[in-house]
Amino acid sequence: EIVMTQSPATVSVSPGEGATLSCRASQSVSSNLAWYQQKPGQAPRLLIYGTSTRATGIPARFSGSGSGTEFTLTISSLQSEDFAVYYCQQYNRRPQTFGQGTKVEIK
Amino acid sequence: HLVESGGGLVQPGGSLRLSCAAYEFDVSLYWMSWVRQVPGKGPEWVANIKEDGSQIHYADSVKGRFTISRDNAKSSLYLQMNSLRVEDTAVYYCARDGAWFDPWGQGTLVTVSS
Numbered sequence: 001e002i003v004m005t006q007s008p009a010t011v012s013v014s015p016g017e018g019a020t021l022s023c024r025a026s027q028s029v030s031s032n033l034a035w036y037q038q039k040p041g042q043a044p045r046l047l048i049y050g051t052s053t054r055a056t057g058i059p060a061r062f063s064g065s066g067s068g069t070e071f072t073l074t075i076s077s078l079q080s081e082d083f084a085v086y087y088c089q090q091y092n093r094r095p096q097t098f099g100q101g102t103k104v105e106i107k
Numbered sequence: 108h109l110v111e112s113g114g115g116l117v118q119p120g121g122s123l124r125l126s127c128a129a130y131e132f133d134v135s136l137y138w139m140s141w142v143r144q145v146p147g148k149g150p151e152w153v154a155n156i157k158e159d160g161s162q163i164h165y166a167d168s169v170k171g172r173f174t175i176s177r178d179n180a181k182s183s184l185y186l187q188m189n190s191l192r193v194e195d196t197a198v199y200y201c202a203r204d205g206a207w208f209d210p211w212g213q214g215t216l217v218t219v220s221s
Contacts, residue, residue: 004149034207036150043200043211044150055209087149091206095166098149 002026002090006099012107013078021102023071023088032092035064035073038101039084047086048073078104108132109201114215121191121219127184127201127212135179140204141186142211143197151197154186155204169195191219 003026013019023033031051036044046055048064051071061076075082083106088099109132113125125141140155154165154175163175174187184201196219202208 032206036208043214044208045211046207046209049207049209089150089207094164096152096206096208098151100149 001095002029002093002097004088004090004097004099006086006088006102008102009100010103010105012105014107015080016077017107018074018076019078019104021073021075021086021104023066023073023099025069025071025090028068029090029092031067032090033064033066033071034089034091035062036087036089037082037084038087044087075104109203109210109212111199111201111212111215114199114217116218116220117191118221119191119193119219122187122189123191123217125186125188125199125201125215125217127186129182129184132182132203132210134177134182134184134203138204139177139184140202140208141173141175141184141199142202142208143195143199143217144214145197150200153199156184188217191217193219195219 005024007022033051035048038044047058052064063074065072085101085103087101111127141153142150144150156163156175172190176185198214198216200211200214202211
């Protein structure tokens with residue numbers, strides 16, 4: 001199965017600053033990459049699919065890029081509600097697999 | 108939205124049946140999946156089922172022990188879990204499977220412990 005590796009494990013950011021999260025696949029997943037946000041006690045919420053397409057209702061400060069094995073989620077000007085754990089997920093090949101997550105915490 | 112139920116505490120080797128009810132959401136049109144998550148870890152896909160139930164796939168970790176099924180007339184998805192192991196302890200979510208997962212239910216906790 002394809003292993004997804006996210007970095008860093010934790011990033012500390014001040015409100016209003018930006019954050020860049022990385023996700024690496026053990027083999028090419030083309031552009032078949034999604035990102036999720038998860039807050040404590042809640043289910044993951046889809047942010048982005050197809051590497052860069054925002055899901056319904058997701059603000060424009062969330063953007064995704066990359067292809068093949070290297071992907072990035074960028075959050076510009078973090079708001080208080082953005083502090084959470086973020087997961088990437090590949091769906092290029094079964095089984096669909098997730099990364100271990102990056103926690104975005106308040107600095 | 109999606110609402111899971113049926114979780115709880117079970118001894119190793121025991122069984123549980125999870126249910127997922129869909130509201131204002133026509134599950135008959137979509138592949139559906141069960142995804143589980145150990146607290147503090149990334150999610151793990153468990154099983155999925157095609158709209159009409161004609162295709163089913165399982166993660167290797169649950170193959171032969173778990174059975175996914177659906178009843179479109181009841182807008183429901185199920186996961187029968189047998190021969191449960193300590194390592195099956197997790198929050199179990201049902202989710203629409205469009206290759207990516209959206210939406211998700213709120214999850215139901217399964218704890219396997221003696």
